[in-house]
Amino acid sequence: MSRMRALRPRPARPASGAALVGALALTTVLAGCGGGEPEEESSGGMDGMSMEQMASMNEPDATPADEVRQADLAAGEFQLLDTAPPGSDDVAGTAWVAQNKKGTTVTVRLTGLEPGEVYAAHLHAETCETDDGGPHFAFEEGGPEVPPNEVHLGFTADDDGTGEATVTNDREVGDGAPAVVVHPADAQDNRLACADLQSGPGGRR
Ligand SMILES: [Cu+2]
Numbered sequence: 331m332s333r334m335r336a337l338r339p340r341p342a343r344p345a346s347g348a349a350l351v352g353a354l355a356l357t358t359v360l361a362g363c364g365g366g367e368p369e370e371e372s373s374g375g376m377d378g379m380s381m382e383q384m385a386s387m388n389e390p391d392a393t394p395a396d397e398v399r400q401a402d403l404a405a406g407e408f409q410l411l412d413t414a415p416p417g418s419d420d421v422a423g424t425a426w427v428a429q430n431k432k433g434t435t436v437t438v439r440l441t442g443l444e445p446g447e448v449y450a451a452h453l454h455a456e457t458c459e460t461d462d463g464g465p466h467f468a469f470e471e472g473g474p475e476v477p478p479n480e481v482h483l484g485f486t487a488d489d490d491g492t493g494e495a496t497v498t499n500d501r502e503v504g505d506g507a508p509a510v511v512v513h514p515a516d517a518q519d520n521r522l523a524c525a526d527l528q529s530g531p532g533g534r535r
Contacts (some may be wrong), residue, residue, distance in 0.1 A: 366417065381448045384515040387484035388475070388495040395426035395437035402429045406525030408440060408512065411462050413521045414515060417444070420491075425451070425510035425525040433500040436481055438510060440494075440523070443487035448515040449522075451495065453481040453507035466508035481507070484515060493508035 395402065408423045423440030438451045456464025466480045473479040478499055485495035510525045 344467050366479045381515055384450050385448045385486045386485040387482045387497060390424045392435065392496045392498050395428040395435040398428035398435050400430055403530045404527040406510065406527045406532060407456060411521045411522050413462065414523065415509035415517065415520045420523055420524055421523055423529065427527055431500045435496060435498045435504050436497040438481060438483055438512065438517060440512065441492050443466045443491045445487050445491050447487050449485055449487065449493055449512055451483040451510055451512045451514045453503060454511050455507065458526050459507045462521050463509040463511040463524050467503060469501055
């Protein structure tokens with residue numbers, strides 16, 4: 331089966347100004363979430379990242395995971411976690427992970443978010459049932475806790491409370507990342523929702 335067409339770019343979809351800025355910033359921002367030095371964590375965001383930097387962990391022109399051809403697709407519905415901040419009851423959404431020889435694409439889409447709020451999402455190494463997803467997935471454990479060794483997404487919720495992000499990584503995560511967790515970017519410990527990834531009925535398509 332040919333995989334040549336996998337991850338072929340599609341025509342750019344309409345993107346918000348913020349998303350475009352984010353795409354430009356992505357090439358220079360590789361700082362990430364989790365495991366930062368304590369003195370850096372006090373500055374608000376993770377590892378001293380600004381909200382803008384976190385919102386830039388997004389490739390709005392990339393083919394979303396659920397549209398990647400010739401890939402193994404897994405998906406999961408987000409479930410609210412007990413650690414979700416008050417007022418999050420309407421949050422719902424889906425995470426998709428597509429993998430093929432060219433690597434991994436992750437897409438999250440959510441509704442019921444706080445308009446204008448910045449969110450982060452990561453691939454996690456445990457299922458939602460186990461410590462709400464456990465630690466971040468890392469290609470090399472003990473390596474840098476930032477992309478490309480981890481898979482981080484960031485986005486700003488639209489006026490209607492919807493949010494979407496897609497990121498790509500040139501390695502396959504295999505079955506090492508069973509869950510995707512969403513956090514408010516300014517409150518990483520308040521895990522908002524978790525999605526257990528299940529392989530789709532169609533498998534590779
Ligand atoms: Cu996370």
